[in-house]
Amino acid sequence: DIVMTQSPDSLAVSLGERATINCKSSQSVLYSSNNKNYLAWYQHKLGQPPKLLIYWASTRESGVPDRFSGSGSGTDFTLTISSLQAEDVAVYYCQQYYSTACTFGQGTKLEIK
Amino acid sequence: QVQLVESGGGVVQPGGSLRLSCAASGFTFSSFVMHWVRQAPGKGLQWVAFIASDGSHKYYADSVKGRFTISRDNSKNTLDLQMNGLSAEDTAMYHCVRALKGSCSSTICFSYYFDFWGQGTLVTVSS
Numbered sequence: 001d002i003v004m005t006q007s008p009d010s011l012a013v014s015l016g017e018r019a020t021i022n023c024k025s026s027q028s029v030l031y032s033s034n035n036k037n038y039l040a041w042y043q044h045k046l047g048q049p050p051k052l053l054i055y056w057a058s059t060r061e062s063g064v065p066d067r068f069s070g071s072g073s074g075t076d077f078t079l080t081i082s083s084l085q086a087e088d089v090a091v092y093y094c095q096q097y098y099s100t101a102c103t104f105g106q107g108t109k110l111e112i113k
Numbered sequence: 114q115v116q117l118v119e120s121g122g123g124v125v126q127p128g129g130s131l132r133l134s135c136a137a138s139g140f141t142f143s144s145f146v147m148h149w150v151r152q153a154p155g156k157g158l159q160w161v162a163f164i165a166s167d168g169s170h171k172y173y174a175d176s177v178k179g180r181f182t183i184s185r186d187n188s189k190n191t192l193d194l195q196m197n198g199l200s201a202e203d204t205a206m207y208h209c210v211r212a213l214k215g216s217c218s219s220t221i222c223f224s225y226y227f228d229f230w231g232q233g234t235l236v237t238v239s240s
Contacts, residue, residue, distance in 0.1 A: 001175070038225075040226040040227065042158075042227070044158070048232075049208060049230035049231060049232050049233060050158065050208075050227075050230050051230070052226060052227060052228050052229075055225070055226035055228075056226075061228070091157075093157065093158055095158075095160075095226075095227070097212075097215070097223070097224055097225055097226055097227075100163070100172040100221065100222070100223060100224070101160065101172065101174060102148070102160045102163070102224060102227075103160060104157060104158045104159065104160065105157070106157045107157040107158070
């Protein structure tokens with residue numbers, strides 16, 4: 001199975017500041033025939049089901065604020081929140097869907113400093 | 114609106130069985146692949162199983178292979194997960210998840226990203 005490793009495990013950022021979460025896959029999730037990275041990001045708030053934020057590594061899901069952005073290719077990816085808001089407190093997960101076993105990273109807990 | 118409502122969770126003894134169900138509404142169920150994803154207490158998300166949109170292909174995490182069976186009924190818009198040989202390590206919230214359909218052939222089917230999650234049903238394995 002493809003192993004997804006996120007860093008850091010937890011992160012505290014001041015309101016209005018930038019938050020950056022990294023995700024590394026054990027093998028490339030870039031599909032050469034369509035040049036797409038099979039990588040998604042999810043936000044999981046306490047008491048709610050996870051929510052899709054980003055897919056194809058950088059495409060924002062409809063309704064997701066534009067302060068959320070995804071970047072990267074191959075094996076290294078980043079989720080950036082440009083200006084942290086109080087409602088962004090959550091655990092964030094990356095996930096690959098390159099293989100039939102769709103594995104997640106271990107999660108990054110984002111808090112307000 | 115899209116709804117995924119899980120049911121069937123509860124407390125079961127080690128070695129026991131449980132069948133989870135997910136009722137889907139608000140979208141064309143047969144056009145989407147479906148997954149089960151779980152979260153153990155204090156842990157992260159773990160993919161469990163997925164089934165192709167027509168039920169032709171099924172895939173399982175190694176940790177549940179041979180014990181869990183995923184199935185769907187497109188005429189009733191339902192997704193099921195039969196869980197046998199349960200152990201404490203299976204204690205978790207189980208989410209029914211919709212995903213975009215990827216490429217499929219006669220031998221293999223792929224899922225794309227997970228675009229909608231149910232609230233989940235809690236399974237506790239304890240004596």
